[in-house]
Amino acid sequence: MPERLAETLVDLWTPLIILWITLPSCVYMAPMNQAHVLTTGSPLELSRQSEEMRILSRSKRGWVWNQMFVLEEFSGPEPILVGRLHTDLDPGSKKIKYILSGDGAGTIFQINDITGDIHAIKRLDREEKAEYTLTAQAVDWETNKPLEPPSEFIIKVQDINDNAPEFLNGPYHATVPEMSILGTSVTNVTATDADDPVYGNSAKLVYSILEGQPYFSIEPETAIIKTALPNMDREAKEEYLVVIQAKDMGGHSGGLSGTTTLTVTLTDVNDNPPKFAQSLYHFSVPEDVVLGTAIGRVKANDQDIGENAQSSYDIIDGDGTALFEITSDAQAQDGVIRLRKPLDFETKKSYTLKVEAANIHIDPRFSGRGPFKDTATVKIVVEDADEPPVFSSPTYLLEVHENAALNSVIGQVTARDPDITSSPIRFSIDRHTDLERQFNINADDGKITLATPLDRELSVWHNITIIATEIRNHSQISRVPVAIKVLDVNDNAPEFASEYEAFLCENGKPGQVIQTVSAMDKDDPKNGHFFLYSLLPEMVNNPNFTIKKNEDNSLSILAKHNGFNRQKQEVYLLPIVISDSGNPPLSSTSTLTIRVCGCSSDGVVQSCNVEAYVLPIGLSMGALIAILACIILLLVIVVLFVTLRRHKNEPLIIKDDEDVRENIIRYDDEGGGEEDTEAFDIATLQNPDGINGFLPRKDIKPDLQFMPRLQKRLPKGNTRE
The missing domain is CATH 2.60.40.60 (Cadherins)
Incomplete structure (x- = not known):
């Protein structure tokens, strides 16, 4: 085991030692070409292994770089060297072939497959593309089998100052x-x-x-x-x-x-005050100019603009401040002088005003420069004009009593010509305002007189218009309204306010109020109406009724006793005398009708006639109406029967006093002998009373369809055709 571990360490560090030996030459080449920088690093561990790599008995090695650099915009006779690929594998007797792929491989970047040198064959622009990602791989020259797995690296384009600054949003x-x-x-x-x-x-x-x-x-x-x-x-x-x-x-x-x-x-800022174009303005105006008319314009110029140039105008002094006013025209930035009150050439012929223009919007930063205002003088000359007559009052109020005598003077209007050359005035009434011609006026002095009687109860007010016309110039006229109030006099007697009818219950009590009445008077006294009520002298000791004056100016009628009986007397008439408080007082007599009625126990009137009193108790009004209808129907039947009976019994012989001339009928057909005698009553011809006509038989109806023409109606007393 130690021997194998030592062998593995040797295999791992041998390529690194070789790279350290060869690195100085690579670093030396980079500054000369100004194109690339090689860097070293730890071997890259392979994450994936292909089936071909598994058969390799040697351990995998890593690449010795991670990025290269190339200068942009470089141009020369030869391609520029970017860098060199080199693996840490021991080449031994095998030859290594380098393959390059990725961004720009073959078109921008070209590799020497034997030495691994990479060259840029085109001019590069960093602003177009700043870096390129490529893939490098080392394969066996003869078998093309990969010796290393593919690995990516980056070629960065180094910047040079080839772009000038730009202002993209200018100007x-x-x-x-x-x-x-x-x-x-x-x-x-x-x-x-x-x-x-x-x-x-x-x-x-x-x-x-x-x-x-x-x-x-x-x-x-x-x-x-x-x-x-x-x-x-x-x-x-x-x-x-x-x-x-x-x-x-x-x-x-x-x-x-x-x-x-x-x-x-x-x-702009408001750093300039307004300034009048001239210090003195002159205007002239006719004295009859309409109120509100523009007399003239003044203007103060301001070097500022917009709202900083806006100025307000005022009249600050002068003898015409009450007659004239000045307003600001925001559009024209000037002041308009207008007339507020009427002018009179004869009273004052000229006026002097002092006007001021001041900035509306003041900038406090420049307020210390002085007042942002200016003044000018305006002289206004009044021109004479032919003015219409002027009444002494804009309206007149006259009063007249309704009993005033005809042609009596009601009042007077006066007018004058305000011009220097005063013209005489003539007065007249606008008859459109006095259609009934109730008033007249003196054309010379303006005195108004009464033409027809007045009645306050018909009309309290009369409104007329008086016209004043200059004699020298008829086009100069003036009008004035005159209100005439008709004053009341006591010429109407009081009377009942309405048609009263009182009802008295048979079972009423003494002192019970039968009816309350009030009076009215068409007159209108200043202190209101106050009526006096009394009975006629012969009715003062009336045994049945008495009267009582109420505080509200009304009158109550009271019963003196009970036990009234409508069978004995159904209706009572009570004359009442009503007097007013006028000067002189007027009075009238109004009669109150009092009916005696049958009432319920609670005082509700049920019947007020004698017939209803004698009817059986409990008979309703509907039953009474039905009985009355039956009676009327029977009367109609009887009348019809008598009429028909009379017509049936009427004799065939014409009486002496009957005129039968209208009943003559002429027949043109010839006589029929015996048949003719059967058709007409011969006895009628023998009647001396039938000389002037004949009475046709009522049991035979004449056949009118054979009548060729109608008989003409003869004059009275003539039976001929």
């Missing part, structure tokens, strides 16, 4: 408020470099400004752009162009660079 735009302090951050821009950031300085960038100084600066490493001058004024220059450079290799000479542009715009 750039940024803003910064004007008047900013020194070092205010504007923005930051970044460039990208496709070179390897972890190998050398190929991707280490340094930023600088090529154009845009001395206004802006940039931090070399972070690319943060800041203001380099304080208090830059937008009103002086609003936009700046900055050219920025990014250079790799840490900014050293030989590095590659890229540039971009940045447009910096200064945003």
Whole structure:
């Protein structure tokens, strides 16, 4: 056993010793070719064994590398040596053949199957592919049987500085408020470099400004752009162009660079006050201009923009502050002067105003520069105009009693021409407001008189319109409303508020209230109605009823005794005198009808007529109606029977007082002898009373279908055709 263990150790360490001897030559070749670096490591343990490897009597050995390097963009007359494959197997008398497979094998990388040297036959680009994974295998030259299992290794492409920095999002735009302090951050821009950031300085960038100084600066490493001058004024220059450079290799000479542009715009701040374009404005306006009309416009200019230029306008002084107002026009940024109250040329011909424009949005940073406002003077001249007449009052209220006499003066309206050349005025009533022509007006002095009688109970108010017209210019007219109130006089006597009818129970008690009545008066006294009730003098000692005045201005009628009997007297009439409290007082007599009724024990009225009283107790109203219907039906039958009986017994001979001329019927057919005598009653011809006509037999109906024509109706007293 010790001998076999020693033999195994010899077999294991012998290749390592050989590799250590050959390693210096490999390391020496790497710097010369600048293409590869070989590294050593522990032998790789085989995880899988093929059937062919099982027949090998020797122990498996591992490869002596794990990665190689090759420089990108290398070009030369000969392929570049990347590295050499070498196994730790003892070659002995056998020859070893090396096989390469994987990424780029045969197309990019080529291997010498005898020596194991690997060459790059194409130009490589790290930015296109940074590393390649290949598989190496050693086989027997003659049998092609694997001597080692396949093993992967990596060839990494080493970076060179072949890519310039790029600003992918340029050109750039940024803003910064004007008047900013020194070092205010504007923005930051970044460039990208496709070179390897972890190998050398190929991707280490340094930023600088090529154009845009001395206004802006940039931090070399972070690319943060800041203001380099304080208090830059937008009103002086609003936009700046900055050219920025990014250079790799840490900014050293030989590095590659890229540039971009940045447009910096200064945003506005409210650092300028408004300023009126002129210090004095002149406007003229006719005195009859409509209220609310724009008189003129004033404008204060502001070098700022947007909301920083918005100003509010006010009238702060002058003798026309009550007549004029100024409003701000947000669109035009000016002030509009408008008329608030009517002008009168004859009273005042000019006005002076002092207007102010002040910024709405104040920036506290610049409030110390002074007031952000300005003032100007406005002179307004009033022009004369032909004005319509002016009434002494905008409305008139007149009062008249309803019993006023016709043509009496109710009131008066006055008007004047406000112009300097005053014109006489004529007055008239707009008849559309006085269709019934109840009022008249004096055209010269405006006195209103009564044309027809008035009745307050029909209409309390009358609203008319008075027209004033200039005599010199009929187009100048004015109108004024006149309200005429009709005052009440006591011309209506009081009366019952409604048609009252009282019911008195036969079993009522003395002092029982039969009915409560109230009165009404069409008049309208100032202190309200107060009525006095009394009985007629001859009814003061009425034995049956008495009256009682209530606090609510109503009257109660009371029974003096009990034992009323509707068989003795069914209805009582009680006249009541009602007087008002007018001056002079008026009165009227209203009669209350009191019916005596049969009532239940609890005072509910059941019947108020004598017939119902004598009927048997317990007979319902439905039974009474049925009996009445039967009686009416019997009467109808009797009348019909008598009528039919009378017609049946009526004689055939015409009486003297009957006029039978309308019953004559003419026949054109010839006589039939005996047949004719059978058809007509000969006795009728012998009757002296039948001279003026004949009465047709009632037992024979004439055959009208053979009548050729109708007999004309003769005048009265003539029987001829």
